[in-house]
Amino acid sequence: MKNELKSAVILCNGQPPDRAQIVHSLKKADLFIAADGGGNTARAMNISPDIVIGDLDSYKPEKTDPWKVIERPNQNFNDLEKALDYAHSKGIADVVVYGATGLRLDHTVKNLSVLKQYHTLFDSIYFRDLYCDVKLIDSPFRENFSLHTEVSLFPLSGIVRGVTSRGLKYNLSNDTLENGIFDGSSNLTVAPRVEITFDSGDLLFFINHKTDSKSNQ
CATH class of the missing domain: 3.40.50.10240 (Thiamin pyrophosphokinase, catalytic domain)
Known part of the structure; x- marks a missing residue:
């Protein structure tokens, strides 16, 4: 140690x-x-x-x-x-x-x-x-990814308000993510840098491994 x-x-x-x-x-x-x-x-x-x-x-x-x-x-x-x-x-x-x-x-x-x-x-x-990495992110969130990395957003607190993203295939624009109503699963990065902002709530960010457990060591 x-x-x-x-x-x-x-x-x-x-x-x-x-x-x-x-x-x-x-x-x-x-x-x-x-x-x-x-x-x-x-x-x-x-x-x-x-x-x-x-x-x-x-x-x-x-x-x-x-x-x-x-x-x-x-x-x-x-x-x-x-x-x-x-x-x-x-x-x-x-x-x-x-x-x-x-x-x-x-x-x-x-x-x-x-x-x-x-x-x-x-x-x-x-x-x-x-299968993935998962973390809570703060606003603003900025991170670089390989193109076509599969990512998901999920409102851990039940509701995350004012979510806006850049660099994703399906971008959000001041949207509300809410359990059982609308979440941000199965998205893709289409730019080297992903940026996410939101106003309130606890936002989980999932980064899915491309092929298997060895692809994201």
């Missing part, structure tokens, strides 16, 4: 990532945290976290495990929250989270709520799985 910690990878107990995908991220990370059962996934992948943290209801310890284990039994917080709290306490600025999606849908939805809760505590935090 480096003395100055800037970036972290967190591995949760959802759908396991592609091993090459997470190993690539770990090469640039200062801290690797397994959230409870994520420790089992890490062991199965033959990669070692710096710590395993959580209520430990899913983690199955083995005597040969070389990493530190921290038990946090508080049931008012899920294991991802405990891992993010630990990362924040270490001064981490940038976080990529694997295993926060897939398998149990209720866990995925809860973790998206956690993403909103911790969004302002880090310079960047996003979930990555076999």
Whole structure:
């Protein structure tokens, strides 16, 4: 573990990532945290976290495990929250989270709520799985992408008002995205730079991998 910690990878107990995908991220990370059962996934992948943290209801310890284990039994917080709290306490600025999606849908939805809760505590935090990256974006949002990258917008808070975009095939112009009414799924980038502004709400931005898990490492 480096003395100055800037970036972290967190591995949760959802759908396991592609091993090459997470190993690539770990090469640039200062801290690797397994959230409870994520420790089992890490062991199965033959990669070692710096710590395993959580209520430990899913983690199955083995005597040969070389990493530190921290038990946090508080049931008012899920294991991802405990891992993010630990990362924040270490001064981490940038976080990529694997295993926060897939398998149990209720866990995925809860973790998206956690993403909103911790969004302002880090310079960047996003979930990555076999299919996409997802993050909450602030207004104004500006980022460069390869042409024809598939992206989606989704109103996490229920309603996001005044959404305007540039650089997408189907641009929005002061539109309102609302759950069950109108969202921004399955769009494409048609310019090198995408710009999005909005007036209010919590806007999720999905960046879909072009072919498979190895296409967006």
